[in-house]
Amino acid sequence: xxxxxxxxxxxxxxxxxxxxxxxxxxxxxxxxxxxxxxxxxxxxxxxxxxxxxxxxxxxxxxxxxxxxxxxxxxxxxxxxxxxxxxxxxxxxxxxxxxxxxxxxxxxxxxxxxxxxxxxxxxxxxxxxxxxxxxxxxxxxxxxxxxxxxxxxxxxxxxxxxxxxxxxxxxxxxxxxxxxxxxxxxxxxxxxxxxxxxxxxxxxxxxxxxxxxxxxxxxxxxxxxxxxxxxxxxxxxxxxxxxxxxxxxxxxxxxxxxxxxxxxxxxxxxxxxxxxxxxxxxxxxxxxxxxxxxx
Amino acid sequence: xxxxxxxxxxxxxxxxxxxxxxxxxxxxxxxxxxxxxxxxxxxxxxxxxxxxxxxxxxxxxxxxxxxxxxxxxxxxxxxxxxxxxxxxxxxxxxxxxxxxxxxxxxxxxxxxxxxxxxxxxxxxxxxxxxxxxxxxxxxxxxxxxxxxxxxxxxxxxxxxxxxxxxxxxxxxxxxxxxxxxxxxxxxxxxxxxxxxxxxxxxxxxxxxxxxxxxxxxxxxxxxxxxxxxxxxxxxxxxxxxxxxxxxxxxxxxxxxxxxxxxxxxxxxxxxxxxxxxxxxxxxxxxxxxxxxxx
DNA sequence: ATTCATTATAAATTATTTTTATATCAACCG
DNA sequence: CGGTTGATATAAAAATAATTTATAATGAAT
Numbered sequence: 001x002x003x004x005x006x007x008x009x010x011x012x013x014x015x016x017x018x019x020x021x022x023x024x025x026x027x028x029x030x031x032x033x034x035x036x037x038x039x040x041x042x043x044x045x046x047x048x049x050x051x052x053x054x055x056x057x058x059x060x061x062x063x064x065x066x067x068x069x070x071x072x073x074x075x076x077x078x079x080x081x082x083x084x085x086x087x088x089x090x091x092x093x094x095x096x097x098x099x100x101x102x103x104x105x106x107x108x109x110x111x112x113x114x115x116x117x118x119x120x121x122x123x124x125x126x127x128x129x130x131x132x133x134x135x136x137x138x139x140x141x142x143x144x145x146x147x148x149x150x151x152x153x154x155x156x157x158x159x160x161x162x163x164x165x166x167x168x169x170x171x172x173x174x175x176x177x178x179x180x181x182x183x184x185x186x187x188x189x190x191x192x193x194x195x196x197x198x199x200x201x202x203x204x205x206x207x208x209x210x211x212x213x214x215x216x217x218x219x220x221x222x223x224x225x226x227x228x229x230x231x232x233x234x235x236x237x238x239x240x241x242x243x244x245x246x247x248x249x250x251x252x253x254x255x256x257x258x259x260x261x262x263x264x265x266x267x268x269x270x271x272x273x274x275x276x277x278x279x280x281x282x283x284x285x286x287x288x289x290x291x292x293x294x
Numbered sequence: 295x296x297x298x299x300x301x302x303x304x305x306x307x308x309x310x311x312x313x314x315x316x317x318x319x320x321x322x323x324x325x326x327x328x329x330x331x332x333x334x335x336x337x338x339x340x341x342x343x344x345x346x347x348x349x350x351x352x353x354x355x356x357x358x359x360x361x362x363x364x365x366x367x368x369x370x371x372x373x374x375x376x377x378x379x380x381x382x383x384x385x386x387x388x389x390x391x392x393x394x395x396x397x398x399x400x401x402x403x404x405x406x407x408x409x410x411x412x413x414x415x416x417x418x419x420x421x422x423x424x425x426x427x428x429x430x431x432x433x434x435x436x437x438x439x440x441x442x443x444x445x446x447x448x449x450x451x452x453x454x455x456x457x458x459x460x461x462x463x464x465x466x467x468x469x470x471x472x473x474x475x476x477x478x479x480x481x482x483x484x485x486x487x488x489x490x491x492x493x494x495x496x497x498x499x500x501x502x503x504x505x506x507x508x509x510x511x512x513x514x515x516x517x518x519x520x521x522x523x524x525x526x527x528x529x530x531x532x533x534x535x536x537x538x539x540x541x542x543x544x545x546x547x548x549x550x551x552x553x554x555x556x557x558x559x560x561x562x563x564x565x566x567x568x569x570x571x572x573x574x575x576x577x578x579x580x581x582x583x584x585x586x587x588x
Numbered sequence: 589a590t591t592c593a594t595t596a597t598a599a600a601t602t603a604t605t606t607t608t609a610t611a612t613c614a615a616c617c618g
Numbered sequence: 619c620g621g622t623t624g625a626t627a628t629a630a631a632a633a634t635a636a637t638t639t640a641t642a643a644t645g646a647a648t
Contacts, residue, residue: 001296002295003297018625033628034605044379050625062382065381066378068570069373070374073371076363077367080364081337083359154448275362276362278355311594312596313593321637324638325636332635589648593646594643595642595643595644598641601639603637604635605632605635606631606634607632607633608629608631611627612628613626617620617623
C-alpha cells in the first residue's frame, strides 16, 4: 500500500473536498478519486459518503478509524525521516527550556567542549510543555525538561536528575520584601508576571492557586526570565519561579513558600523510547548523566 | 512510499539475507535489492552494509532506526485492518481472563442477551498480561482485565470497576485448613500450584514472595482454575487466587491473608485510545459499565 | 581452479498511478 | 424551464514504477 494514498485520505477527511485535496498535493482530481477507491478496495469498505444532495462529504465509521491510523502512520514516517537526517549528519538536537539552559547547561557545555563534541550539538529552546511535543515529533533528539511530577510519558523515557522548590520573587521595595518566608495564600491580592503556558511553572502555579481557592490576577506573560525579572523589579507584579531560575540581582528578593506538600520543579533528561541513539548521542547522554547526576 | 518496501526491509534486518526475504514474500531476489535501493534513496542513507568478507549483512544505525519505525508502521497498518474488519462486521471482540469470565461475565451476558446484542459479541480468552497485548494489536476491541495496580498503559484506556483481595487455597485435609487467617510468610515451605505467567496473579504473588524473602517452590503451572483446584484438593500444593476465582467446593479451604498493604486484584474495563468505537461497541461498553459499576 | 551462495545489474515485462478528456449529477439562477 | 456552475466519476492514453528474467560479479569454501 502506498502511503501517498493515506496522505490523500487524511487530507480528504479534513477538507471534505476531492478537488481541494488534488490541489493541495498538486495532482489532478481523478487521482484522488482513484486513491480513495484503492483504499476502499484494500479495506473492503466504504470510507466516504458522497452526498451530492447536501454537497457535503461524510466519512464513515471505518473512514474515521482509518483516518486516525493514517495520521499515526504518516507522523511516524515523518519522524523516521527527521531522525535519520539527524543520524546521518551526526547532529544531536537538545531541547532546553531557558531556565534549565541558564542553570545547568553551562556545566554540560564545558564537558562537551572538552570532548570536542559541542560542534555536533544544536539546541532548541522552548517551554517544557512545548519541547515535550518537539521531542515526540522528532524536532529534538534529547531534552532536559522541567515537570512537577516525575515524568512518565507515552513513548518517552525520562530520567530525573534534580529537584528544586518553587519560590516567589518580589521587588526589593515591595511590602513583602522584608519577609523571608510566606504562605502562598498571602499573595491573594498580588499582581503576577508569569511565564506563558508552554512552561511547567504554570502547572505548579495553578496547583497553588487551586489549593488556595483564588483566581490570580496575571498582568503579563513572557517567555524570558530577564523580561519577567525586570518587570518584577519595577513592581509591575510579583513572580513565581524556581530558585535556580533567577540570577542574583539586588532589586529583586526571593521568598520561600511555607505551604505543605508543594509541587517541585523536577528536572529530567528525556528522549524517545523508539529512538536508536547514535554513538554521538549516547556520548552526549553520558555527559548529561555524569554532569547532572548527583 | 510503498509499505511493501518497509515489510521487505523489516524482514531483511532479521534474516540478513536478500534471497531469504524474497522467498518469504514469494518474489524474486532482485525485487528486494531494488526495494532496499528505493528506501536508501528515500532516506538518503545507506541502510545495510554488504560485508561479503564475513558473509554477514550489517544494518547501519540509520537502518536500525528505520527498522524500529517500519515495524511500528506495519503493526499500525495491521491493527487498522483488524479494526475495520470488526467495524464492518459489527463484531465486538471482548477479551476475558477466565476468572473474570466466570465471575463477572454471566451478569454482563444476561444484560446483553436482553438487548439482543449477544450475537455481536465474540469472546477471547487468555491471561490479563497476554490480553493486554491482544488488545493493543487489534485482536480484541474491549477487554476486562485484572491488574495489581490501577491500569495506566500507553495507548490503552482503563476504567477500574472492582477490587478483590487475594486468598490462599489449601486442601480440606491440609494442616493449615483449620486456620482462617494466615501470614504469607507461613507458606515458606509449601509447594505451590499457580497460574502461568500470562496472569496477573503472578505479579501479585511475586510481590508477596519478594517481601517475605523466599523463593517459592512452584510444582505446577496451569491456565485453568479447575485444574489448579483439583491439584490443590489432592494436596499437590496450595494456590494463590482471588476470592472470586474459586467456585465453592468442599475439598478446598480458603484462607485470608493477614499481611499489611497487600496487592489487590483490580478488575478494569480496557480499550485502545486510538479506537473509534462503533455504536454496537459503545452499547457493549455501556452495558459493561452499568452492569459492573457499583 | 571450480563450485557455491549471495547480491547486483540491465533489459523486458507487467502493474500501478496519473493525466487528459469527457460524462454525470444536483443545485442555483434568471 | 434551460443554462451555468461546482463537484465527482469514468475511460482511455500516457507516464511511472515495480517485478521478472537472464546474467554478471564477488568472495568463500572445497
